[in-house]
Amino acid sequence: MEELILKLKKEIIEVLNLEDIKPEDIDDNAPLFGEGLALDSIDALELIVLMEKNYGIKIKDPNEGKEIFKSVTVMAEYIDKHRTK
């Protein structure tokens, strides 16, 4: 799981262009949205693309995404359970 979390953080930094942020700056359990990384609705949609592109997980409803993107840990657990690639 730790490996997946680190990989995920690197992918998030890359697809969301978080230039000034390093993997260790992202708290495993802190909310991805709201304060902190200052992500917005477009970032959430881009994370949906990431889930499908890298892990074969399709998320149809953006509201579903809200639950999954609660934190990097929640995201990693979801991926671990549902990934098809």
Added chain:
Amino acid sequence: MVVKISDNILSPLGSTTADNYLAVKSGRSALMLHESDNPAVAPYYASLVPEDMLTVEGDYSKFERMCIQSIEAALQQSTIDIASPRVLFIVSTTKGNVHLLAKGAGEGRILLGETAKAIATHFGNEVEPVVVSNACISGLCAQIEAMRLIECGQYDNVVVVGADVQSPFIISGFQSLKALSDGACRPFDAERRGLNLGEAAATIIYGRKEKAEVGEWVIRSGAVRNDANHISGPSRTGEGSYLALRKVLEDVDVNDIAFVNAHGTATLYNDEMESIAIERAGLVDVPVGSLKGYYGHTMGAAGILETLISMRAVEDRTVLGTRGFNTLGVSHPIRVQKENGITDKSTFIKLISGFGGCNAAAAFNYVN
């Protein structure tokens, strides 16, 4: 003052403004399910102009053929000298010939200025054309620009044409934003689930008059304002739309307003935002309508097409119903017009908003 000289709408519902108005009044819509052979595009609901409606020949794209056909029809009802150096073409579009990118184009008519030049040149007009590309509000901005340039004496006439053609580029993009409804769109409704895309070209020719005569349309005032909030999400306070409305209402008596023709795309956030702006502007007692249930979102054409249908409605003493609307689904108590109704008022407000946080409003007055 600046008056409308002539006009046209070319859409799946007809190739004249009159046909379009009658279709809308009778509740027709061209929204239907389409499929694409492009793997980037999932099946989608849209209102598309069929090839067999187009009559223009020559080395032109679908976008250009639609614009030229619409302008030709508008010109037939007027006597202006289209080739005069006192006549300016303003083209309103968001993506023009963007489909050419798939073929690797990097210059020529993929550039909006070049496609506008080709259109103006078709009519023998040599004045450098202007393209307004201000997202979804382009069509209203182009009219406001025309009004100002005529008022300050720069040109005698301005031909404003707006159009967009749907392509995998645009459809896949809106799908990636999860903004499209999987059925016909439902503006302001509690069950609304997103917008539909549409194709159309619409033309309005403006000119100057000392005094408008009975039966003429005057573009009274217009304003453009930014939300300064987010590049794709509408303001939670309806800031830009409210400010644009407030500015336009300086010149208009609220009691003279027949209706507000809103943007009403049927996305959750747009319609909610407009309800806030309309309430803040003190227009809760004025009927509000959206034409997206008939045409979908025709992008560069929308501001012009929806202005023209609204003009016909006022001439016909009608407040058009909002196709797809059933139960109010926005938090502010605006008066969304469900079925066609009647009015004896002669002014309407066009309201519109778009990506980049832009918003515009304009007031139009029928002399009777």
Added chain:
Amino acid sequence: MINHWVKIEKDKVVVDGKQIEIELSESESLLNTIYKNKIGDYPKFYKMDPLCKLGFVASELLLDAEGRREEEWGEKRGVVLFNASSSLADDRNYQKTIEGDDVFPSPSLFVYTLPNVVTGEICIRNHYYGESNFMVLRGLDVEKMSQILNATFADTCTESLVTGWVDCQSEKEYSALMFIVERGSFDEAELSKL
């Protein structure tokens, strides 16, 4: 009177007629370098497409030259920009995400496929609620731009405009000429000389 103006071309930056020294490196683009050295407090910059980056950097240098003021402009300042390439640089980037075997349309690239988004970015950064508009011409046409700028002041709320030419064909080919115009003082001849 045009009191403040910024010109950005390839590897040259000029503010109010004076060239700014920028230390260029192999690994960093000019716009990223200016952002890091002169701005630095707006991480959203890295999410922007090439056209917005260009317009954003130019506007920041321009507004620094003008001197930031305490009270907000609100509705009194508009942003009206022109170019020839629309959002072509980002259009190309988005197009790549819908071509080939692996098709994953990118929402964050798609939102920038409208040229007026750059006016929105400048309004957001500076809390400008005034008019925002974007127009495309075949080239930097001083006469046409002047006609439109003069006409824009028909809106009685508009006291000044951040305006000019912001054209971006690709990450490497771009040019900007941005300036501030105050109500009643715009002179076409002055613009021709910049």
